Amino acid sequence: MSVPIILNPTARRGAVLRRIDPLVDAFASHGLEAQLVRSTSEEHAKELAAGFAAGGAPVVGALGGDGMARSVAAGLIGTNASLGIIAGGRGNDLIGKLGIPKDTEEAVAVIAEGRDRTIDVLDLDGTISLGNVCLGLDSAVQQHANSARFVRGHWVYLYGILRALLPPKSIDLELTVDGQRLDFRGLTAGFANSGRYGGGISLSPEAQLDDGLIDVVLLREAFLPKLAVELLAFMSGKHKRHPNIHFDRAREIRIDTPAGAAPVEIVADGDAVSQTPATVTICPSSLKVRVPRE
Template identity: 65%
Template sequence: MSTTSSVPVILNPSARNGAVLERVETLRTAFDANGLSAEVVESTSEAHATELAAGFAADGVPVVVSLGGDGMVRAVAAGLAGTESALGIVAGGRGNDFIGKLGIPKDIAEAAAIIANGQDRTIDVLDLDGRICVGNVSMGLDSAVQHYADSAQRIKGHWVYTYGVARAILQPCRINLVLTIDGERTEFRGYSAGFANSGRYGGGLKLSPEAEVDDGLIDVVLLRDVFLPKLGLELVPFNLGKHNLHPDIGFSHAREVHIDTAEGAERVEIFADGDAVAHTPATLRIRPGVLKVRVPAQGAHRAK
């Protein structure tokens, strides 16, 4: 990039009660140090952020930056998917799980250096009834963890997810689903159904350690109905990704999954990248190789 390159940075000024704005001046300084000029653009909603990103891509802007958490990454990615513009990411949320998979640091100065000097990596995205998701789609216990984490105003950092797990275990709720996985119908009763692209969630927990963002596959992870006192113990290997060691955790791959509730069961809320976005029924598909992301040069070909 030239020493005068202007890079659009999309943020939601109300995110985390305005805390994201505290990172703007540091971001400007870091960009300046790397020969970039930050064009900060405020969005008013997820849809608006997507619209802004799509507009920059239509204008041929090489890289468009998301400043925020995984939700803002998802919104900007939705506007860039299928274009030649790359997604740059500067962390501004709590979990920031997607960048952890791609090897992008939370430090603003390091992230700015990657935007200036990194490489573009082509990755897959998830498509939930037309809504783009970058990391994971989940329901059941995972969704409850996110709900409790979001409601914890006084707990900071990754500890908010530890709190969320503890609360979710105390009041577990089973889900009853009918899943059609690549055309094969199966009934599922259990505590959690997760569908991974990146495989990381909840501030570093491992929904699926084998997930790759460029393999053209959805990792399907199902925590089946277990004896309640065992649930806490089962969550340890589940969150560490030790699926093959526990028979109550199912693990498979798919390219398309139709998700519905069993007859007579209540609709289930669906979370994507940490946000509640839909309810059953819904169809989830993988869209291979449609998004470019600016990553560290040494990590351009394989995420960690």
């Protein structure tokens, strides 16, 4: 049987291409053929995935980072095809939540011999997010991390945090959380499905991929001496111990900015995809993902 694998040839500045030969060999060891297809854009990856699903493929693979997984998943929503993920990016946070190994051969074994799990996805005005939607400090962290050329591995996100904090910039938002108005001024607003981002940072340790809810995590302003403590608590998931961290759960969040304020950039799964105003909703049980057998 042939398994379609959609890849982003530019992931990690082309380093993902070094995984192709081990990937082909790993599939062959399971009696399968890897059908490698290169995508040229997020929309192209979505179209390719939708086409394979319509053609009856039981699983469609994504080779790349969290953004690539999101693009392929967008074409599989509501179909019978499962998403298979082979790590090829920097953060690879979704597989960490799902228990999928980073090792190529082990990830291929999951695709070949694993089970299908149905998870929720976030919908940001038609753009799918598998992990998290963030604004504010998180957006700045991702920008600095993505632009780093000489920092590697998880250190790139620490570098991004340090750059984003010098100096920290606050955002003003008008949120409507399941119909309830909430005015927010602070450093970051996160809306979590998986609860992991930035190479293992915990946006919300209690977030579940199949509970039909969005975890809302807001980090309010704090004086600089206290900010480091609050930020460490935010990233380690100790939200309930700190008064400047607001936590809630919802099914829909409308994100606006006050009248006259500039739009705020919105990041989904590590990529800048939109800006305010926007609406985030949860789509329960809408995607199948191939995960390890328990």
